[in-house]
Amino acid sequence: MEKSESTKIEMGESSKLERKLGKAPLLGSPSHAISSAVVANKRAGNYKRGIAIFDLILRIAAVATAIGAAVGMGTAGETLPFFTQFFQFEAGYDDLPTFQFFVVAMAIVVAYLVLSIPFSIVCIARSHVVAPRLLLIIFDTAIVSLTTSAAGASAAIVYLAHNGNQDANWLAFCNQFGDFCQTTSGAVVAGFITVVILLILIVLSAIALKRH
Amino acid sequence: MKAGALELGHASKVTSSVPKSGVNRGMSILDLFIRIIAIIATLGSAIAMGTTNETLPFFTQSIRFRAKYNDLPTFTFFVVANAIVSAYFILSLGLSIFHIMRSRAQASRIALIFFDAAMLALLTAGASAAAAIVYLAHKGNTKANWFPICQQFDSFCHRTSGSLVGSFAGVILIILLVLLSSIALSRR
Secondary structure (H helix, E strand, O other), rough: OOOHHHHHHHHHHHHHHHHHHOOOOOOHHHHHHHHHHHHHHHHHHHHHHHHHHHOOOOOOOHHHHHHHOOOOOOOOEEEEEEOOOOEEEEHHHHHHHHHHHHHHHHHHHHHHHHHHHHHHHHHOHHHOOOHHHHHHHHHHHHHHHHHHHHHHHHHHHHHHHHEEEEOOOOOOOHHHHHHHHHHHHHHHHHHHHHHHHHHHHHHHHHHOOOOO | HHHHHHHHHHHHHOOOOOOHHHHHHHHHHHHHHHHHHHHHHHHHHHHHOOEEEHHHHHHHOOOOOOHHHHOHHHHHHHHHHHHHHHHHHHHHHHHHHHHHHHOOHHHHHHHHHHHHHHHHHHHHHHHHHHHHHHHHHHHOOOOHHHHHHHHHHHHHHHHHHHHHHHHHHHHHHHHHHHHHHHHHOOOO
């Protein structure tokens, strides 16, 4: 093999040096190239570890906002202080199917994010693995789509509730149910913040997937 | 030195029978193909929603019996979002072709993933907001006293529901694109 030939030559030369200086034989050039590649790999491993730690922190933040959105929408409810013989004027999240979808979708997102925290920890522990990062980026993309769709649909309904629509003759019920409107709007905003955090997570995973 | 060799071996993938650059090039070609289909889907959705115009054959003095996409601001947002996404896809065709020619490009792939994810969020938001309004138009809501307008504007409703299909197909295609790009990135 080439490698053993070159080391043989090196040994021949450096044995004279050894006799003179009593030093250990010099390393051959192929192993020198490997050592510099190892150093570069370690540096890459360090910054990949940094990215993975940031990923974990963002994931925990996303869990917090998603729980906030789900709970905020789920507990939004208001009963007006007056009533007639036939109705009681109350509003809850289950009056609108879109808000029901929002609560269910956010619950799914919370469950996914909590389950993906171990994968994130694996990525911190072993900086050079590819499979968990790939899995995370694929499922993060699907979850971004679910979260955005829930938040977008609820945003459309909240917009209608605030402004109504003249041409469709849809009345803006925020004028009566002010508290309900505020809570649901806050939940939708929390949903969109979750989307932004998830997008940052996707980009981080993509950067960490880069090979050196 | 053994530890160094082990570490390198840990980082590199197991060799497969097909050469790596061949599979990467195949994935880039598939990426281009999916992008072209996504252009057609989103552009079709934008046009289908944007050309809705239904006038009922009767009228009174005060009420207007006409439905267009810009009567509902959510539909306006849907048309704009689909137009932006299809314009982005047309512009990103160039980058996709560049990836076919140079399969080992990494920074541009990361940029493509970033923009694809951003466009995914925009398209999904537009499509789902329009879906919420279409659902309301079909079913109405008794508690909020919102009347289902589809019972009067039948053709308008059909058109808007149909244009949602193209948009959601675009969403699935973008997810596939992000998947392909990230697999190609990790296989270098």
